[in-house]
Amino acid sequence: MxxxxxxxxxxxxxxxxxxxxxxxxxxxxxxxxxxxxxxxxxxxxxxxxxxxxxxxxxxxxxxxxxxxxxxxxxxxxxxxxxxxxxxxxxxxxxxxxxxxxxxxxxxxxxxxxxxxxPNKFGWKGQNLRGVQGLYSYQDLESLQEITPKINHAVIVGGGLIGVELAEMLHSKGIKVTFLVRESSFWNAIMPSEESNLIAKHIAENHIKLQFSSELEEIIGDENNQVKAIKTKSGEIIDCQFVGLTVGVSxxxxxxxxxxxxxxxxxxxxxxxxxxxxxxxxxxxxxxxxxxxxxxxxxxxxxxxxxxxxxxxxxxxxxxxxxxxxxxxxxxxxCGKPTKYQPGMFFNSAKFFDIEYQTYGQVPNILSEDFKTFYWEHSSGKICVRINYEANRKAVTGVNTFGIRMRHEVWDEWISTKKTIEYVLENLPKANFDPEFFKQYEAEIMEKYNQETGSNLKLKSKKGIFSKIF
Ligand SMILES: Cc1cc2nc3c(=O)[nH]c(=O)nc-3n(C[C@H](O)[C@H](O)[C@H](O)COP(=O)(O)OP(=O)(O)OC[C@H]3O[C@@H](n4cnc5c(N)ncnc54)[C@H](O)[C@@H]3O)c2cc1C
CATH class of the missing domain: 3.50.50.60 (FAD/NAD(P)-binding domain)
Structure with missing residues (x-):
């Protein structure tokens, strides 16, 4: 055998x-x-x-x-x-x-x-007690153990795991400073509007975001326990914990x-x-x-x-x-040679209480072959971005914050190259909770009509639901 x-x-x-x-x-x-x-x-x-x-x-x-x-x-x-x-x-x-x-x-x-x-980039002090990433069960255990001794934590690296760690520490009443090397949050991945939306939300949750701020070294005390960090600009920040969330390898x-x-x-x-x-x-x-x-x-x-x-x-x-x-x-x-086919890219995460989903291709900077449509609710907590081909108008990707969309619907729209107009007219079909969120769809449509001089109308609910079921 x-x-x-x-x-x-x-x-x-x-x-x-x-x-x-x-x-x-x-x-x-x-x-x-x-x-x-x-x-x-x-x-x-x-x-x-x-x-x-x-x-x-x-x-x-x-x-x-x-x-x-x-x-x-x-x-x-x-x-x-x-x-x-x-x-x-x-x-x-x-x-x-x-x-x-x-x-x-x-x-x-x-x-x-x-x-x-978790990545460590050879910083002085990166192996001190109280310095760690968030990946393994053992990371959870050591974080639980040290939590009662932390008043102030510094998190290095602005990505999804960094935000999770910030939320975790904040939930225990710990003051958190978040060092982000870039000038905005997660902007190597996110277009600027979404990056700003998340940054604002993180700050509203009492996390101190420090952009364009890089770690120089981690300073320990006589017991090899972290006591401060120094940034590349020479600033010293006292802390009892450093979370390294600068990606994984x-x-x-x-x-x-x-x-x-x-x-x-x-x-x-x-x-x-x-x-x-x-x-x-x-x-x-x-x-x-x-x-x-x-x-x-x-x-x-x-x-x-x-x-x-x-x-x-x-x-x-x-x-x-x-x-x-x-x-x-x-x-x-087991004898059935099969090629790896991941299907359409998707990902989801939560930034505190804001849910994020992405399907298809939504790069931070768009090439000229593509166009983008972006709508943001006046609350600054909900947005939708739809990318599409400049010539054929076929949708290529979507980002949503604060509205949960149906995976299978977006999968079909992107893979069958539906146009932006088709997608907007049928947007309620993708909405996970149409009753609750229906007010946004009219607003989204209106913005598109204003920007493009179009006169699109939402498909009636009856028409849409008869198609789904
Ligand atoms: C905090 C956190 C949040 C995340 N959130 C999301 C999310 O929202 N969405 C998403 O898509 N992804 C998320 N991810 C990423 C996702 O969890 C990983 O992509 C996924 O778990 C990787 O699975 P894996 O099977 O490749 O490896 P792992 O889950 O890392 O499993 C590998 C296992 O192999 C063991 N191992 C390695 N080397 C040895 C060895 N030499 N001997 C014995 N055992 C060994 C490791 O200890 C580990 O248990 C998150 C990750 C983290 C850490």
Whole structure:
């Protein structure tokens, strides 16, 4: 019987395990050093804020794994011998540098589903006590432990996880200063209107946003506990906690060799890691999620696609792509070779109480082949942006804040290239809660009519609903 071993019990590894079980009878082992059982990483903030117990973040009951013959092993993999097809474990609680080995396990096929690790850019003081990212269960534990000792926290890096951390700390009555290197919030991703809307909302939630402000170093006290930070402009800010939320990178350090040389001038260039595994920023895979080594696959956040699907990035460290990769690799391993097809890009998040959704392509700066329509409610908390092709007017992407839209409707509109006029006339069809939000649609339409001299009218509710159902 084939033995499939999966390193990583996150969404990608667990989805792979579940689907391999559905499709085959092979032996499956899932290894993780982080937790015994799969949990929803995206819900960590709610555990901290007391809205959920950690138990509630586990999508499956603990008996599920045994019943489905998926063996779980709690251990850290220290190294992999790709020739012998064997993994070696770290001894629990043993320091890595001692190079001791705590047992091994053999595999026929191996899936690397290693996730990400929060970035640290070599700042002085980045390893002090009270300095951390927000990624793992252990990060949650250390944050919970230190919380009673924090009066003032500094968060470095303006992205989604930074906002979550700000909200978490604020919910415990901690004063938060948010250092953002850019001149506006998340403006490498967001168009300026949305960036300003979020920034205003964060500030209204009593978070002190400091734009164009970069971390120089973190200053510790005699107990190696953080006591302040210094910015590049020389400002000293006293604090007892520093949250590093400057992005994440594929968690592949243990697969790198001390002197890995960059090989090749083609894109992406690569280094050869342990056993000759091709690495760049992540583990390089083809469209079947196969690495360059036989019987070794990689999925989820740790992956870098050599040839990403059209309009997609080489690295996409998000939940649903991990899930799709897990399902795809399971099919390939079970004899149904399947290409990775992530479908249309989408993402969602919450900025305090404002929900954000995006579908398709909404870059921060638009090329001249595209146009954009933007509407914002007078409250400054709700907005919709729709991008469309300049010539054919086909919609290409949407951002919404404060209005929840139906995924499947936008998926269809963008993939079937509906025009902006069609979309606006049918907007109630996409609205998740038409009764509640219907007043906005007329206003949105009116703005478009004013800007373009059009005379569009909302399709009657009856017409729309007879189409949906
Ligand atoms: C706070 C937070 C909020 C987020 N919110 C969103 C969101 O709203 N929407 C969204 O799309 N995405 C969100 N994300 C990102 C999303 O959670 C990740 O993209 C996803 O969880 C990655 O899944 P994965 O299976 O690739 O890896 P992971 O979930 O990281 O799982 C990998 C596992 O492998 C283990 N592992 C790694 N190396 C070894 C080793 N050598 N030995 C043993 N075990 C090992 C790790 O410890 C980990 O348990 C969020 C992430 C965080 C941290």
């Amino acid at each position: 084939q033995h499939v071993v999966i390193i990583g019990n996150g969404i990608s590894g667990i989805t792979a395990a579940r689907h391999i079980r559905k499709l085959s009878d092979c032996k499956i082992t899932v290894i993780s050093g982080e937790t015994d059982y799969f949990f929803s990483r995206t819900a960590l903030m709610y555990v901290y804020m007391g809205h959920l117990k950690f138990e509630h973040t586990k999508p499956y009951e603990d008996w599920f794994w045994e019943k489905n013959r998926i063996e779980l092993k709690r251990a850290w993999v220290k190294t992999i011998d790709f020739e012998e097809k064997k993994l070696y474990f770290r001894i629990p609680n043993e320091d890595d540098k001692e190079a001791k080995i705590g047992g091994s396990i053999s595999y026929d096929k191996l899936i690397l589903a290693l996730g990400s690790t 594929p968690n592949i350090n243990f697969l790198k060799l001390p002197q890995g040389n960059m090989i090749g001038r083609e894109k992406p260039a690569f280094i050869l890691g342990v056993g000759g595994l091709k690495l760049n920023r992540g583990i390089l895979v083809n469209e079947y999620l196969e690495t360059n080594l036989p019987d070794i696959y990689a999925i989820g956040d740790c992956v870098e696609h050599e040839n990403p699907p059209k309009d997609r990035k080489n690295l996409e460290q998000i939940w649903y792509t991990g899930r799709i990769m897990g399902e795809t690799v399971a099919r390939t391993i």
